[in-house]
Each structure stands twice: as structure tokens, then as C-alpha cells.
Amino acid sequence: MIGEFLSSWSLFYxxxxxxxxxGILLALLGVPVVAKDQIFFGAAVSQASTFGVALGIGLAELxxxxxxxxxxxxxxxxxxxxxxxxxxxxxxxxHSRKGQESQESVxxxxxxxxSSLTILVVSHCTHDQEHIHRLFSISPIGATLTDVxxxxxxxxxxxxxxxxxxxxxxxxxxxxxxxxxVGINAGFWSMVIFGWxxxxxxxxxxxxxxxxxxxCLVLPAMIAKNLCREVRPMFFAAPAAALVIGIxxxxxxxxxxxxxxxxxxxxxxxxxxxxxxxxxxxxxxxSV
Amino acid sequence: MEDADCLLKVExxxxxxxxxxxxxxVNLEVRRGQIWFFAGPNGSGKSTLLKGILGxxxxxxxxxxxxxxxxxxxxxxxxxxxxDLNPTLPTxxxxxxxxxxxGLRASRKDRQARLSWALDKVGLADFQERDYWSxxxxxxxxxxxxxxxxxxxxxxxxxxxxxxxxxxxxEALLQSxxxxxxxxxxxxxxxxxxxxxxxxxxxxxxxxxxGSVICGPCSEVLNTECLSRLYPVPTATLxxxxxxxxxxxxASGGQA
Numbered sequence: 001m002i003g004e005f006l007s008s009w010s011l012f013y014x015x016x017x018x019x020x021x022x023g024i025l026l027a028l029l030g031v032p033v034v035a036k037d038q039i040f041f042g043a044a045v046s047q048a049s050t051f052g053v054a055l056g057i058g059l060a061e062l063x064x065x066x067x068x069x070x071x072x073x074x075x076x077x078x079x080x081x082x083x084x085x086x087x088x089x090x091x092x093x094x095h096s097r098k099g100q101e102s103q104e105s106v107x108x109x110x111x112x113x114x115s116s117l118t119i120l121v122v123s124h125c126t127h128d129q130e131h132i133h134r135l136f137s138i139s140p141i142g143a144t145l146t147d148v149x150x151x152x153x154x155x156x157x158x159x160x161x162x163x164x165x166x167x168x169x170x171x172x173x174x175x176x177x178x179x180x181x182v183g184i185n186a187g188f189w190s191m192v193i194f195g196w197x198x199x200x201x202x203x204x205x206x207x208x209x210x211x212x213x214x215x216c217l218v219l220p221a222m223i224a225k226n227l228c229r230e231v232r233p234m235f236f237a238a239p240a241a242a243l244v245i246g247i248x249x250x251x252x253x254x255x256x257x258x259x260x261x262x263x264x265x266x267x268x269x270x271x272x273x274x275x276x277x278x279x280x281x282x283x284x285x286x287s288v
Numbered sequence: 289m290e291d292a293d294c295l296l297k298v299e300x301x302x303x304x305x306x307x308x309x310x311x312x313x314v315n316l317e318v319r320r321g322q323i324w325f326f327a328g329p330n331g332s333g334k335s336t337l338l339k340g341i342l343g344x345x346x347x348x349x350x351x352x353x354x355x356x357x358x359x360x361x362x363x364x365x366x367x368x369x370x371x372d373l374n375p376t377l378p379t380x381x382x383x384x385x386x387x388x389x390x391g392l393r394a395s396r397k398d399r400q401a402r403l404s405w406a407l408d409k410v411g412l413a414d415f416q417e418r419d420y421w422s423x424x425x426x427x428x429x430x431x432x433x434x435x436x437x438x439x440x441x442x443x444x445x446x447x448x449x450x451x452x453x454x455x456x457x458x459e460a461l462l463q464s465x466x467x468x469x470x471x472x473x474x475x476x477x478x479x480x481x482x483x484x485x486x487x488x489x490x491x492x493x494x495x496x497x498x499g500s501v502i503c504g505p506c507s508e509v510l511n512t513e514c515l516s517r518l519y520p521v522p523t524a525t526l527x528x529x530x531x532x533x534x535x536x537x538x539a540s541g542g543q544a
Binding site: 035036037167168170171174175177178179180181182183184225228229230231232 | 366368377
């Protein structure tokens with residue numbers, strides 16, 4: 001099985017590398033999301049990003065004029081996907097004040113409006129519905145060298161930011177009031193963190209689709225949460241889990257000819273179930 | 289501002305949430321080593337003033353001056369009313385308390401020393417490696433105080449830290465704070481509803497009522513005349529709360 005996989009390396013190495021890098025990047029960024037218990041955030045932002053693509057396709061359908069046609073280009077669709085992802089991430093992360101809707105409600109609203117508008121916009125499009133379907137179901141099989149470079153740089157930049165800032169980020173995520181008290185500009189840093197996550201999600205959705213993006217954002221961090229005794233080690237455990245599961249799922253999906261993204265998410269979900277079991281056993285042993 | 293002992297000065301300060309004015313024309317001066325208790329009914333603006341001091345709320349008008357040694361916030365400790373930590377998140381007492389060092393330039397060794405010192409001060413020295421969620425309510429509250437102390441603050445602000453604590457836990461927490469005040473000359477601002485706590489431990493009291501603040505030394509402010517304006521209870525009840533502690537203070541020539 002492994003020999004088979006290695007023989008496919010020269011053909012698919014860009015896809016494999018992009019898949020693994022996206023997994024590592026999103027697993028890192030998923031730690032604050034999971035720590036804040038905003039699991040649905042990833043689904044909502046992914047959906048908003050998909051709406052950006054649908055909007056581009058819809059605008060390209062409006063007229064044959066060059067201006068409108070540009071919206072249907074790969075470049076424009078990527079820009080729209082990333083823009084909507086960042087905007088929705090910033091909107092979902094904004095502070096809820098007394099008398100306003102909670103963050104959870106706003107996240108739910110983003111998910112619902114983006115889901116419904118996506119279908120409404122593309123329902124009468126004569127072509128390019130395939131692009132939307134691809135977003136929901138694609139695997140990063142068509143990833144290029146550019147994707148590998150983009151995600152390598154993004155992952156390295158994220159690690160470089162997390163090393164000196166992990167304590168500030170954790171305090172901000174876990175106790176915003178205390179963070180403000182010790183002089184951290186909570187509004188600014190929330191915008192930076194969630195804008196960064198939005199950018200990563202937008203880029204990832206364009207390359208690997210909604211399922212893989214959402215899965216990698218929350219599942220490895222949830223696995224890490226169940227295996228670690230503290231939050232900080234989750235920043236190591238989550239990307240490690242994403243990488244190991246990514247490699248195994250690449251081998252399995254090639255061998256059994258299954259879609260790589262679906263295989264990876266199914267495997268991550270199975271490992272999460274095992275981690276739940278492990279935590280439960282640990283709790284039982286402690287109680288005894 | 290020349291006075292080296294003045295840590296906080298508030299002049300004609302007004303604070304509001306949007307158009308909803310909570311406090312108006314507040315004047316207050318907190319000096320090094322003092323223990324201030326902010327008391328008053330719910331919604332009277334105690335926590336709002338704390339937010340103003342911490343910079344989480346901009347003044348509508350007036351001035352709020354913090355000593356230069358506190359301006360970087362390195363020497364400010366804050367204990368919130370409660371910590372809304374995600375209860376499914378794994379964390380130890382050590383990690384939880386060390387979160388308080390965010391933004392500080394300190395070596396690993398220094399952080400460890402600060403951690404041991406802070407946990408020792410709140411009586412949790414043997415709990416470093418314990419799961420935070422296995423602590424009792426009182427121990428968690430002390431861990432919150434340790435998280436503020438780990439910064440080695442000169443100025444400690446506590447927002448109703450004794451809420452939900454039973455009497456022994458409340459007493460243990462207060463004793464830790466009084467010792468810190470005596471040993472480290474730590475300046476404390478303590479928000480509470482509990483007047484007997486204020487009567488026992490405060491050097492100065494600020495009473496919040498209808499958007500304004502009456503403040504000064506404990507003996508001047510904590511009297512039945514002032515308090516009867518605040519709380520619609522018989523004077524005898526108020527005397528019963530205050531007098532035992534005031535007698536004790538007089539007998540000891542200062543703090544009880």
C-alpha cells in the first residue's frame with residue numbers, strides 16, 4: 001500500500017503537500033476557535049466564502065460584457081472567496097454588547113443567509129454550477145505548486161506569530177476582560193486573529209473545498225483537546241494529529257480510490273471518537 | 289502630577305455605555321498602600337468605574353490619571369467577577385495562573401518564581417499540577433487572585449471576588465489580601481456588596497449611589513447616616529453591621 005502511494009508521489013506531490021500543509025495550518029488556527037467553543041464559526045465562514053464564489057459566478061452570468069465576465073475568472077473567484085471569508089470572520093468575531101445578539105446567533109445567521117443565498121444565486125445559472133458543487137465536495141487533488149508555496153508561507157508565518165504571541169492570544173481567547181486589564185487591545189487583536197483565520201479559510205476553501213477546510217479547522221484541535229492536559233500543548237498536538245492523519249488518509253484514499261478530503265475528515269472524526277473514549281477511560285481510572 | 293504616592297486620581301469623571309450615563313462627576317484619589325472598598329447597590333457603577341480605571345471604557349468627560357509606574361499595566365493586577373473559561377478545555381492551575389504573565393518580559397525561571405510566589409500567597413502552593421477543574425469554587429477564586437498576583441502588581445483591582453464563596457473561603461481570601469497589603473504595600477481596590485467586609489478591612493470606602501460616589505476614609509464614610517441613604521433598612525440593622533468592626537478598629541488603632 002505504501003509502495004503504491006510512493007509510486008504516485010511524482011504525479012500528485014503538489015496535492016499531497018497542499019493537503020498536509022492546509023491540515024497543519026488550519027489545525028493551528030483551530031486551537032483558538034475550539035478553545036473559545038466557537039465550532040460553528042468555521043462552518044459559517046466556509047459557507048460565506050462559498051457564497052463569494054457563487055456571487056462571482058452569478059455576476060458573470062448577468063452579462064457578456066468583459067467587466068462581468070471577469071467575475072467568473074479563477075482569479076476573481078479566489079478574491080471573492082477570500083474577501084467574504086475575511087468579512088464574515090470579522091463580523092462573527094465582533095463583540096456582543098448588552099442588548100445585542102450573541103456571537104453564536106450572528107454565526108448562525110451568517111451560515112443560514114450564506115447557505116440560502118448561495119443556492120438562490122446559482123440556481124438559474126446555466127453553467128458553472130459545477131464550480132459550486134466542487135466547493136462542497138472537492139478534494140485538493142488539483143492543487144498546484146503555487147498552492148504549496150502559498151500554504152507553506154502562510155503556515156510558517158502563523159508559526160512565527162504564535163511563538164511569541166501564544167500567551168497573549170490564549171488570554172484574549174480565554175478571558176478577554178483580563179486581557180484588556182493587562183493592556184492588550186482586545187478589539188484590535190481579535191480583528192487580527194479572526195481576520196487571519198478568515199484569510200486562511202478563504203484560501204483553503206478555494207483549494208480544498210468546504211468539507212476539508214471545516215474538518216481541519218475543528219477536528220484536530222478537538223482531538224488535541226481530549227489528549228492534552230493543558231491548552232498550550234494543543235498548539236503542538238493539533239497540527240501533529242492533522243499531519244499524521246493527513247498522511248494516512250492520503251495513502252488510504254489512493255489505495256482504495258476514495259476522495260482524499262472525505263477520507264481525511266472521516267479518519268479525523270474516527271480519531272476524535274477514540275480520543276473521547278481515551279478521555280472517558282482516563283476519567284474513570286482517576287475516579288477509581 | 290508630582291506626588292509619588294498617588295497611584296490613581298479621578299477628577300470630575302463621567303462614564304457611560306453609549307448614551308446611558310452610569311457615573312457623573314466622580315472624584316477619587318487612591319494612594320499607595322491603601323485598601324479601598326467600592327460598595328453600593330447593583331447597577332450603581334462600581335464595576336463600570338473599575339472598567340474605566342482598566343482602560344476598557346473611555347471617559348465621557350473628566351480626567352482619569354494613573355501613576356506612570358502603572359501606565360504600561362505591567363504592575364496592575366485584575367481579578368474579574370468570574371472567569372468564563374470554556375469548561376471543556378483542559379488546563380492546570382499552573383497554566384491558568386501563568387496566563388497572567390501575558391505581555392510581560394520574563395524568563396522561564398522568573399515566571400516559575402512568580403508562579404510559586406503567587407500560589408504560595410493564596411495558599412495553593414501544592415496545587416500547581418492539579419487540574420483546574422478539580423478545584424472547589426473557593427480554590428478557583430484564589431487561583432484567579434494568583435493569576436493577578438503573578439504579575440507582581442503594585443495595584444490590585446478585584447471585582448466582587450467573594451461572590452459565591454462560603455464564609456471560610458471568603459475569610460481565607462481576605463486574609464491573603466490583607467497580608468499582601470501589609471507585606472508588599474500592595475494597593476487594593478475591592479468591589480463588594482458586603483458592608484461588613486468593608487467595615488473590617490477597608491482603609492477607604494467609596495459608596496456608589498444614583499450615578500454619584502461618596503468616598504473617603506472608612507470612618508468618615510461608613511456611618512449610618514451615609515448608609516441609610518443607600519439601603520432602605522432600619523438604622524439598627526446598619527449599626528449592627530458596622531459598629532462591631534468600627535469598635536474593633538478603634539481598639540486596634542487602625543485596621544481590624
